[in-house]
Amino acid sequence: MELDLQKLENRLEAMRPSGLDPALAERLERAVEGRLEELGPEERGLERRLAKVSPSGPSASTRAALLTILERLPFPGATKVVPFPNREKASPQRRAMPWAAAALVALAGGLSALLMGPKSTEPASGAVATTGGSEVVKADPEAFTPASFESGVAKADDLGRIWAGGDKSVRVVKVVYKDRVVWLNAQGEEMVTEVPRTEFLVVPDEID
Amino acid sequence: MKAEDPDNPVNPATHARTSPAASDWKAWLDENGPRLLLFARQQTRSHQDAEDLLQDALVKLIDKLESGQFSGGQEAWMPYLYTTLRRLSIDLGRRDDRRKRREDVSHGGIDLDKSEGEHPWFAGDESDEETRAQIEAGLKELPDKFSEVILMKIWGERTFAEIGEALEISPNTAASRYRYGLEALRKKLSSAWRRGDLSI
Numbered sequence: 001m002e003l004d005l006q007k008l009e010n011r012l013e014a015m016r017p018s019g020l021d022p023a024l025a026e027r028l029e030r031a032v033e034g035r036l037e038e039l040g041p042e043e044r045g046l047e048r049r050l051a052k053v054s055p056s057g058p059s060a061s062t063r064a065a066l067l068t069i070l071e072r073l074p075f076p077g078a079t080k081v082v083p084f085p086n087r088e089k090a091s092p093q094r095r096a097m098p099w100a101a102a103a104l105v106a107l108a109g110g111l112s113a114l115l116m117g118p119k120s121t122e123p124a125s126g127a128v129a130t131t132g133g134s135e136v137v138k139a140d141p142e143a144f145t146p147a148s149f150e151s152g153v154a155k156a157d158d159l160g161r162i163w164a165g166g167d168k169s170v171r172v173v174k175v176v177y178k179d180r181v182v183w184l185n186a187q188g189e190e191m192v193t194e195v196p197r198t199e200f201l202v203v204p205d206e207i208d
Numbered sequence: 209m210k211a212e213d214p215d216n217p218v219n220p221a222t223h224a225r226t227s228p229a230a231s232d233w234k235a236w237l238d239e240n241g242p243r244l245l246l247f248a249r250q251q252t253r254s255h256q257d258a259e260d261l262l263q264d265a266l267v268k269l270i271d272k273l274e275s276g277q278f279s280g281g282q283e284a285w286m287p288y289l290y291t292t293l294r295r296l297s298i299d300l301g302r303r304d305d306r307r308k309r310r311e312d313v314s315h316g317g318i319d320l321d322k323s324e325g326e327h328p329w330f331a332g333d334e335s336d337e338e339t340r341a342q343i344e345a346g347l348k349e350l351p352d353k354f355s356e357v358i359l360m361k362i363w364g365e366r367t368f369a370e371i372g373e374a375l376e377i378s379p380n381t382a383a384s385r386y387r388y389g390l391e392a393l394r395k396k397l398s399s400a401w402r403r404g405d406l407s408i
Contacts, residue, residue, distance in 0.1 A: 043387065
């Protein structure tokens with residue numbers, strides 16, 4: 001008597017596949033959440049300890065043979081680069097045009113800085129690493145690459161009018177920018193650096 | 209007495225002139241040779257095979273650079289070399305399997321390389337020899353698919369994307385194998401660590 005196909009099919013349909021292994025379930029959850037590359041503290045600790053052990057190099061004879069192969073080509077960047085000779089210093093008359101253009105740009109930035117006011121009164125900060133929570137940890141900056149950059153005005157002060165000569169006057173605006181760089185490493189850890197940058201803008205002054 | 213040429217200094221050890229290009233290659237090889245060799249050793253059955261593979265891979269790189277066929281800058285060398293080592297090891301494995309089958313039929317098999325113990329995977333002084341030996345043994349006991357990712361990630365400093373490309377797996381699979389591999393290695397090293405045989 002042959003196995004009834006319909007009964008077999010019914011029996012198979014009634015069966016359910018095994019549930020996921022908890023480790024696999026966690027792995028899949030990490031995958032869909034984009035957290036596969038994150039390591040726990042124990043794993044990071046082991047990783048750091050392993051990285052301190054150095055691999056052996058090739059034998060001396062092999063090293064010599066490899067160098068013979070490599071030295072068929074000059075190493076990139078090994079050739080000397082002769083810099084262009086220094087450009088002639090611009091005469092005072094020729095500097096007027098670049099000054100005017102810079103002043104126009106500075107006017108827009110300086111006036112907007114005065115009107116907007118400072119974004120933050122925080123003092124300049126050094127490298128501060130955050131792990132997404134409130135804990136602040138020291139991070140090895142060499143393991144991080146820049147992910148984003150932004151620059152904003154932290155403070156702007158009108159230092160007053162100065163006479164540039166004859167009947168021309170200019171206003172000097174001191175603007176403190178804060179350049180903010182977000183760094184990320186392979187583990188997804190984030191480090192933020194904020195560096196202040198001070199610029200003095202010379203803005204043409206309107207006189208009646 | 210000849211005046212000293214700053215572009216072609218004399219090596220004080222050998223009294224031979226060392227060109228800047230040659231010394232740059234030395235520096236590059238000293239930095240990257242060990243990590244490439246480590247990966248090659250994991251991929252092959254012997255130290256000699258690993259050195260041969262490393263040489264073949266470097267020849268391929270230089271050939272491509274010379275012919276102008278290499279795509280990318282210097283930052284692309286290491287990913288290319290890891291991928292090439294991987295492919296060469298697969299080819300070598302296939303050749304070895306075919307040869308082994310022939311030799312098994314003819315006279316009973318290939319002797320293991322008895323000199324493997326003379327070529328440890330990791331360098332260091334006598335004080336941490338036990339630690340290095342334990343780590344090497346732990347890595348060798350791991351499934352290849354885990355140990356190759358660990359070697360590329362920790363000592364090769366490759367990203368998961370580069371590891372995936374070299375091993376022809378997705379970056380996510382590379383990341384998963386790395387975690388599994390680290391966990392498995394941690395378990396293997398735990399008993400030695402508890403005994404105090406590990407200095408990490």
